[in-house]
Every structure is written in structure tokens, then in C-alpha cells.
Amino acid sequence: MKKITLVALFLAALACQKKEQTEKKTAVIDEHSYSKPDLAVVKHLDLDIKVDFNTQTITGKASWQIDNINKGNEIIFDENTLNITKVTLGDEEKETKFKLGPDVEFHGKPLHITIEPNTTKVNIYYSTTKDAVALQWLTPEQTADKKKPFLFSQGESVWSRTWIPCQDSPGIRFTYNAKVTVPKDLIALMSAVNPQKKNDTGVYTFKQDKAIPSYLMAIAVGDLEFQSIDKRTGVYAEPSLLKKAAWEFAELGNMVGAAEKLYGPYRWGRYDVLVLPPSFPYGGMENPNLTFLTPGVIAGDRSLTSLLAHELGHSWSGNLVTNATWDDIWLNEGFTTYVEHRIGEAIFGKKEFEMQNVITNKELTDNVAEYGKENPDTRLKVSLTGRNPDDGISQIPYVKGYAFLRVIENAVGRDKFDPFIKNYFDSHAFQSITTEDFVKYINENLIKDDKALADKIKLDEWIYKPGIPSNILPVSSPDFDAIDKIQKTWREKGVTGLNKEITTTAEKQHFIDHLPADITVKEMEAIDKEFHFTKGGNFIIKRQWFVQAIEHQYKAANPAIEQFLIGTSRTGSVMMLYKEMVKTPEGKVWAKQIFEKAKSGYHATTIQAVEGILK
Numbered sequence: 252m253k254k255i256t257l258v259a260l261f262l263a264a265l266a267c268q269k270k271e272q273t274e275k276k277t278a279v280i281d282e283h284s285y286s287k288p289d290l291a292v293v294k295h296l297d298l299d300i301k302v303d304f305n306t307q308t309i310t311g312k313a314s315w316q317i318d319n320i321n322k323g324n325e326i327i328f329d330e331n332t333l334n335i336t337k338v339t340l341g342d343e344e345k346e347t348k349f350k351l352g353p354d355v356e357f358h359g360k361p362l363h364i365t366i367e368p369n370t371t372k373v374n375i376y377y378s379t380t381k382d383a384v385a386l387q388w389l390t391p392e393q394t395a396d397k398k399k400p401f402l403f404s405q406g407e408s409v410w411s412r413t414w415i416p417c418q419d420s421p422g423i424r425f426t427y428n429a430k431v432t433v434p435k436d437l438i439a440l441m442s443a444v445n446p447q448k449k450n451d452t453g454v455y456t457f458k459q460d461k462a463i464p465s466y467l468m469a470i471a472v473g474d475l476e477f478q479s480i481d482k483r484t485g486v487y488a489e490p491s492l493l494k495k496a497a498w499e500f501a502e503l504g505n506m507v508g509a510a511e512k513l514y515g516p517y518r519w520g521r522y523d524v525l526v527l528p529p530s531f532p533y534g535g536m537e538n539p540n541l542t543f544l545t546p547g548v549i550a551g552d553r554s555l556t557s558l559l560a561h562e563l564g565h566s567w568s569g570n571l572v573t574n575a576t577w578d579d580i581w582l583n584e585g586f587t588t589y590v591e592h593r594i595g596e597a598i599f600g601k602k603e604f605e606m607q608n609v610i611t612n613k614e615l616t617d618n619v620a621e622y623g624k625e626n627p628d629t630r631l632k633v634s635l636t637g638r639n640p641d642d643g644i645s646q647i648p649y650v651k652g653y654a655f656l657r658v659i660e661n662a663v664g665r666d667k668f669d670p671f672i673k674n675y676f677d678s679h680a681f682q683s684i685t686t687e688d689f690v691k692y693i694n695e696n697l698i699k700d701d702k703a704l705a706d707k708i709k710l711d712e713w714i715y716k717p718g719i720p721s722n723i724l725p726v727s728s729p730d731f732d733a734i735d736k737i738q739k740t741w742r743e744k745g746v747t748g749l750n751k752e753i754t755t756t757a758e759k760q761h762f763i764d765h766l767p768a769d770i771t772v773k774e775m776e777a778i779d780k781e782f783h784f785t786k787g788g789n790f791i792i793k794r795q796w797f798v799q800a801i802e803h804q805y806k807a808a809n810p811a812i813e814q815f816l817i818g819t820s821r822t823g824s825v826m827m828l829y830k831e832m833v834k835t836p837e838g839k840v841w842a843k844q845i846f847e848k849a850k851s852g853y854h855a856t857t858i859q860a861v862e863g864i865l866k
Contacts, residue, residue: 282636283577285328286327290325291325293423294426296417298313298431299314300430304434307381308380309386310378314373315373315375316372317366317373318371329359329361332359333380334378334379335375335376336378338364338374348365356639382413383413385405386413387403387854389402393530393852395488396489396490399436402471406467408643409640414470421465421573421577422575424462425465426463427458428459431454432454433454435451438475439472440471440472440475442463443458443540444521473489478494484500484524486524492546492549495549499550503559506559506594513597514673515673517566520540522542522563523540525544527544527545530854533545535548537562539570542562545821547789547819548790557599557607561590565587568587571680571681572586574685575685578632578633578634580648586656587649588650602729602730605727606730609726609728609761619718625717628647629651631647632686639859651719654724655713658708658709658713668697675692690710694710730757731758738766749781756791759792770799771803775803776805790824801831809841822854825857826860826861829861
């Protein structure tokens with residue numbers, strides 16, 4: 252009853268906020284932030300913090316330069332599980348009053364701070380707690396080298412407020428400087444200009460002079476080394492992984508160049524990547540200047556580096572032009588999936604591009620089937636009011652957004668669409684926009700009252716209606732067609748020699764994903780003997796194979812499945828396997844047993860997701 256009441260209070264407060272702003276047509280209401288940026292908004296952060304591995308806390312001061320637009324006596328921040336000890340105003344540090352509102356699930360509490368009409372600086376003294384969802388503290392045993400502890404953050408979607416008091420909305424952007432004190436045998440890195448070597452003091456300073464939203468605030472602390480790839484790209488990793496990672500990401504500089512040819516200059520200075528321990532919950536996170544990556548990308552054959560193209564693409568779509576609310580997340584992920592595929596085409600060729608189109612289309616149809624074609628969460632513009640905004644980070648905004656942009660590209664041709672996208676990035680650079688802003692922009696700059704073109708694109712149907720519109724482009728791949736022919740004959744001919752015909756990651760994934768529904772355990776065993784999917788294979792191949800193994804009771808793979816689920820915290824991937832396991836009573840028992848072993852190494856958001864499946 253208490254939770255319901257608090258949620259009601261939160262929604263009522265937002266309703267009042269909307270009412271206050273009805274006359275301000277340009278104001279954007281973020282349902283997942285308590286802040287009222289039209290009244291008082293942050294502009295710059297000076298962060299001074301100490302990282303303590305003994306207590307697993309961050310302690311320090313967040314000094315915010317603000318614009319008190321309304322010349323009022325209050326500014327509101329978001330916080331969740333923080334310990335706020337003191338708030339002062341200005342350089343003279345005049346102590347002021349603050350109070351916390353009620354705690355609402357997923358949202359935390361509003362932090363009301365009393366200010367003066369001429370206030371330009373607010374200093375918040377605080378420490379984090381062990382309940383900070385954004386922070387994962389790892390013991391040495393949980394790292395690759397197993398020698399030193401490790402810390403990393405994951406702010407998307409609303410979790411930055413669990414390690415920094417902030418106006419935690421993607422629609423609010425700010426620059427920042429930071430001073431971070433860590434143990435002297437470790438190095439600190441952030442989503443900013445980074446050091447490339449450890450120093451003797453354990454004190455590191457950072458500068459991010461490009462305005463970013465709070466979810467892109469990021470920190471990592473560990474025993475890390477750096478190796479350059481070219482003059483503006485490089486990789487950070489634990490010492491035992493560094494050479495492997497640098498070899499794996501050798502195309503990184505070429506990817507940046509390919510993206511620039513398509514969409515204009517890379518505006519962030521350096522583009523480096525950080526390989527994190529396995530408990531990182533995503534494939535990658537596009538933190539500015541420093542993409543965080545799962546170690547699962549290191550396949551030993553550069554077969555999974557297309558993930559890098561996606562995170563790099565966010566340097567234009569997401570970091571440069573950002574969704575203003577989490578209801579608009581397709582603007583980040585759909586555009587970035589499109590950019591990823593275009594970079595991939597430029598680097599890896601048309602054949603790979605065609606194969607990836609087929610794979611992406613299958614992901615779309617599978618996800619819509621899982622949700623149900625009338626489910627409102629299959630719209631591009633979703634409604635996450637009163638929900639965990641992480642619910643919006645499904646595959647739908649990625650793959651449906653990509654399919655939609657391909658429809659537009661096909662309708663006008665690349666010779667028009669490529670300049671349109673480049674101009675879209677340029678005209679909205681370092682801004683956060685809504686879906687409606689995009690609709691207005693495309694109508695004014697591409698469709699231009701051309702009814703025939705509008706009818707061909709079906710913009711409203713793609714964005715505001717569930718399911719898959721009828722004008723989705725057909726996809727095809729001659730390489731996959733050849734595998735489909737093999738799929739029809741291998742049962743008669745046997746599988747010997749197939750590993751010489753089906754060689755690339757995309758080809759193997761397509762073969763696995765389209766195995767016969769009535770495949771037998773004996774046939775699974777023969778395929779495994781031919782391809783070594785259970786013991787070999789990269790992360791993606793293992794994941795897809797294990798889904799089939801669970802479905803078809805190929806129990807020889809069970810030890811490897813358990814090892815896989817314990818060894819990674821990549822949320823979307825582990826969810827695929829757990830979802831398959833719980834379809835049978837026996838599988839559900841097994842899933843719970845594995846989860847009990849694995850969850851100590853999982854990220855908090857992964858734990859939440861898996862618990863939802865098991866319940």
C-alpha cells in the first residue's frame with residue numbers, strides 16, 4: 252500500500268509540473284526526473300571525490316554551476332540511495348537548507364535545495380552507499396588478472412543519481428571537470444579526456460568540455476594499461492588482456508574514418524575503448540571518449556567487432572544528438588543501429604551488410620512475436636510512465652528503428668538520405684530532442700508536403716503504432732540462401748564437411764538459428780562434433796547454440812551453459828538463456844540453481860532482469 256501511495260504522489264507531482272508548464276510549449280517533461288529545468292537547471296559540474304575500496308563507497312563534493320532561470324528559491328536534484336551530509340551555496344560555501352522527498356521505486360527521492368535568486372553555484376557533500384545500482388565493486392577474484400579490485404559505473408538509464416546527486420534526465424546537458432582520488436596502485440578513467448598511464452599520487456583530473464547528459468557520466472578504477480591503435484584511438488584493459496584487445500580492435504581507427512565520411516567530423520577528440528570484467532551488463536556502453544566494452548567481444552578472430560561500430564555510432568546518434576526522455580530512446584538506438592550497419596558495410600563489405608540485415612530483421616520479427624504485435628511496447632515512441640525506464644531498453648527501438656530508417660532511405664535514395672542524416676546531426680549537435688522534434692524536422696527537411704512520399708514512408712504508423720508496418724523492406728542474402736539450401740539437405744547427406752562451407756560468425760548464427768524445429772539430440776551431437784559450438788565458438792555463436800541446446804534437451808552442453816551463465820553478466824544474452832530454461836519445470840529448477848551460483852558476479856540490473864524471469 253505504501254509503494255502505491257508513493258507512486259501516486261510521484262505521478263501527482265508530475266501532473267502539477269505539467270500544469271505549471273502548459274504555457275511553455277518548448278518545455279519537455281521527463282517522467283523519470285524530479286528536476287524542473289525550466290525553473291533552475293545545472294550547467295557545469297566540478298566533481299571532487301575519493302574512491303574507497305575498503306568501504307566500497309565514493310565520498311566527496313559535487314559543485315554545480317546553475318542557471319536560476321526563474322530567480323526562485325529552490326532547485327531540485329535527483330538522488331537515489333545517496334547519503335547527503337551538507338549543502339552550501341557559492342564559492343564562499345554558505346550553508347543552506349535541503350530536504351528529501353518520498354522514495355519512489357526506480358526514481359529515488361527528490362533533493363530540494365534552498366537557493367537565492369542570484370545563486371549560481373550549489374555544493375553538495377555526499378557519499379554513496381552499497382545500494383548504488385550504478386556502481387559495481389569487484390574483488391580481485393572477479394577480474395581477469397585476479398590481482399587488484401575494480402570499480403565501474405553504468406549510469407543508463409536513471410542510475411547516475413545513485414553515485415552523483417544530479418538532474419538525472421537525458422534532456423539536461425552539462426560539462427564537467429573532476430578530481431578523483433584512488434589507491435596509488437590503480438588508475439581512474441572517466442567519460443572525458445583520460446590519462447594513459449598511472450601516476451604516483453593516485454589523484455587524477457578530468458575534463459569534459461562537451462555538454463553531456465547525466466547518464467553518460469562514467470567512472471572506472473582498476474589495474475589498467477593503455478595501448479594506442481592510431482593517433483586518436485586506443486584501448487585500455489587489464490595487463491593480461493591488453494595485447495589481445497589491441498589486436499582485436501585493430502580496425503578501430505578505420506571505423507572512425509568510415510563514420511566521418513558518412514556523417515561528418517568526430518567531435519569528441521579521442522575515441523578509446525575500455526575492456527571491462529565479465530560482470531559488465533551490456534555488450535558496450537557509449538560513454539563519451541571512452542566506450543565501455545564486454546570482454547566477450549574479444550573472440551580472437553575480430554569476428555565480433557561490429558559491436559564497436561555500434562558504440563562508435565553513438566558518438567553521433569546518442570551522445571551528439573540525444574533522446575530528451577526515455578520514451579524517445581529509439582532516437583538513440585534506432586539511429587545508431589543504422590549508423591552501425593552503414594559503418595559495417597564500409598568496413599566489411601556488402602555481403603556482410605546483407606547478412607546483418609537478415610539477422611536484424613529476424614530479431615525484429617522474433618521480438619514483436621514475443622511481445623505481441625498489438626503490445627504498445629512495440630511502438631518506437633513508447634510510454635514508460637510509472638515504470639522502470641530500463642524497460643524501454645529492449646531490442647525493439649534498435650531493430651524497429653533501423654528498419655524504419657531503411658524504409659526512409661529506400662524511399663528517397665541514399666544520395667538524399669545521407670546528407671539528410673548528416674544535416675540532422677549537425678543541426679541538433681549537443682542537443683537533446685524528442686520524437687516530435689524529429690518528426691517536425693523530417694517533415695520540413697525531407698518530406699516537404701510531398702503526400703506521395705509521406706504515404707510511402709508511413710511515418711506515423713512506424714513511430715506511434717505497435718507491430719511491424721506493411722512497408723517494411725524485404726531482406727535477402729545470397730550467402731544465407733546458400734545456407735538455407737544446406738539446411739534442407741544436411742539431414743540426408745550428413746554434416747561432415749559443413750564447417751568448410753559455413754565459416755563466418757554471421758553464417759554460423761544463421762545456420763544455428765534455423766535448425767529444424769524437430770532436430771534430435773543425436774543430430775545436435777553430430778553438428779557439435781563438426782563445428783565444436785559447445786566448446787569453441789565466440790560469444791554470439793555460443794549464446795545462439797545454447798538456446799537451441801536448452802530447447803532441444805541437448806544435455807551434453809549443460810556444463811558449458813552453466814559456465815557461460817556464471818561467466819558473463821551481459822543482461823540481454825543471459826536473459827535469452829534463462830527465458831528458454833524456464834519453459835519447462837525441470838529447466839526452471841536448473842535456472843534457479845545456476846542463478847544462485849552466478850548472481851554474486853552479476854550487475855544489479857542483470858539481477859533485476861533475471862529475477863523477473865524466474866518469478
